[in-house]
Structures are given as structure tokens and as C-alpha cells.
Amino acid sequence: MNDxxxxxxxxxxxxxxxxxxxxxxxxxxxxxxxxxxxxxxEEASEVIIAAKNGQNEETVGEISDLIYHLLVLMAEQGIQPADLQKVLDARAEKTGNLKQFHQVDHNS
Structure with a gap:
């Protein structure tokens, strides 16, 4: 997949x-x-809709479209796939990485 x-x-x-x-x-x-x-x-929304409809073949196509557009965004911003790989590799080494979400105090 990396290639x-x-x-x-x-x-x-x-x-x-x-x-x-x-x-x-x-x-x-x-x-x-x-x-x-x-x-x-748009592509992210289409992934959500296809997945919600339980249409795996369509979902795979939409995920592919999203990945393509994310790669265009990366190229536009000067982000290399190796940059992404580095972050993903570091995250894969972590265990118990459930983040504590910021709790909003609705009373203040």
C-alpha cells in the first residue's frame, strides 16, 4: 500500500x-x-453517506476519492507521505492511547 x-x-x-x-x-x-x-x-461527506448506507463497494470508492484529494492537499501544503508515515508509526507504538477529551463546563 505504501508504494x-x-x-x-x-x-x-x-x-x-x-x-x-x-x-x-x-x-x-x-x-x-x-x-x-x-x-x-465533499469526499469526506460522501464516505460518511456511503458507509451509513452500508454499501461497502461504494464506501471503498469514496475512501479512494478522499485519499486522492488528501494527497493533493498534502502536495499543495508541501507535506510528504513520509511525514504522515512518521506520525502513524509513532502512534502505532503507543498503547492505551485513548485521549482524555476536554470537558466543557456548560455552567460557566
Whole structure:
């Protein structure tokens, strides 16, 4: 899976700053951060809807779309897959990592 993610990221990164006819990735970079963020939000919503409907094949497709758009966001922000891998590896080493959520005092 890491090779697939890295290879896709490399293709996405290669499209940055280019104009390739009919390239959706180039279109996203040309439109900028706001468009990329909008697409990430849309795809996240579509994952939720597909999962809620219990349609695994559709959910997998939507997750793939979300991952692609997250990789575009990463490339736009200069975040490498290795940066993500480093954080995930560090988290995998932790046990009992249930975070204590901040309790909001509704009386104040």
C-alpha cells in the first residue's frame, strides 16, 4: 500500500505547477487551496453517506476519492507521505492511547 500511495503522490506532485490538458489534478492546483479543501470536505461527506448506507463497494470508492484529494492537499501544503508515515508509526507504538477529551463546563 505504501508504494501505491507514494506513486500516486509522485504523480500528483509532478502535476503541480504544470498545465496538462484535461488533468483534474492540474485543475485542482490551478484553482488553489480553497477548491482542494472543498473537495476534501465533499469526499469526506460522501464516505460518511456511503458507509451509513452500508454499501461497502461504494464506501471503498469514496475512501479512494478522499485519499486522492488528501494527497493533493498534502502536495499543495508541501507535506510528504513520509511525514504522515512518521506520525502513524509513532502512534502505532503507543498503547492505551485513548485521549482524555476536554470537558466543557456548560455552567460557566
Amino acid at each position: 501505491t500511495i507514494q506513486n500516486l503522490y509522485d504523480v500528483i506532485e509532478s502535476r503541480k505547477g504544470q498545465h496538462v490538458e484535461n488533468s483534474y489534478t492540474c485543475y485542482l492546483f490551478e484553482k488553489g487551496l480553497d477548491k482542494i479543501l472543498k473537495k476534501v470536505g
